[in-house]
Amino acid sequence: MKIYDTKTAPTPRRVRIFLAEKGIEMEYVQVDIEKGENLSKHMRAKNPIGKVPILELDDGTCISESDAICTYFEALQPAPYLFGETALEKGQVMMWQRQVEFCLFMQIGMCFQHSTGYFKDRMTPVPEYGKEAGINAVKFLKVLERRLEQSEYIAGDKYSIADITAFCSIDFARVVDIKLGDEHPQLTRWYQQMRNRPSAKA
Structure with missing residues (x-):
């Protein structure tokens, strides 16, 4: 799996910090949003609204929105609990x-x-x-x-x-x-x- 990311943007950074807290290593693919790479046909096929980050699973399934990506990883690896335990x-x-x-x-x-x-x-x-x-x-x-x-x-x-x-x-x-x-x-x-x-x- 991999995440389409932009290092300078605050939204993808939220996911990177979240995964770092859980000790989950990830492949990151950089997308230049200033040049509009996120708006390409290729990227819109992964996320129709053309935003990053996007998590792409090994089978090609894509999950966008930082909260949704974090929710996915919280379910895979609950501890440490970053969405709460009780x-x-x-x-x-x-x-x-x-x-x-x-x-x-x-x-x-x-x-x-x-x-x-x-x-x-x-x-x-x-x-x-x-x-x-x-x-x-x-x-x-x-x-x-x-x-x-x-x-x-x-x-x-x-x-x-x-x-x-x-x-x-x-x-x-x-x-x-x-x-x-x-x-x-x-x-x-x-x-x-x-x-x-x-x-x-x-």
Whole structure:
């Protein structure tokens, strides 16, 4: 099996970190999204919407979307549990994963796409939308700051996929000048923990 990947993009990085946490080695095939390689007929046959990452199994079956790929590997190799182990943990992890994805990861992505015009050859940037998305992302950092006053990790006392998504979000946010500051002591503490994990280099 192999994963079609783009090293500079935040979404594929989530999968790489997830697999590194589980100790799963993988063949990665690099796709140049700046040049639009992901939009080729060959790649759209693997994922009709032309996004990476894509997991291709040995029989040719393809699974796209980072959450779906991670879910597949969690089922294959549950430990360490990154989606939670008990019913309660699973519910809490997925709750925070969804909130981080919608309120931080996607907002930063929209801020990047609509503010920078990086993909203007294939979409119509709306600068006002990009600005608003950035504002929304900054607001959600306050939510995470309050959450991390109560727990070591975002979904509770165990590291999870919600931490991976938040970490990749905050790292990528620097390209649109959204950074942690003095008003984020708990997030800064948590972020340093994330950076110190070997998987952060994946």
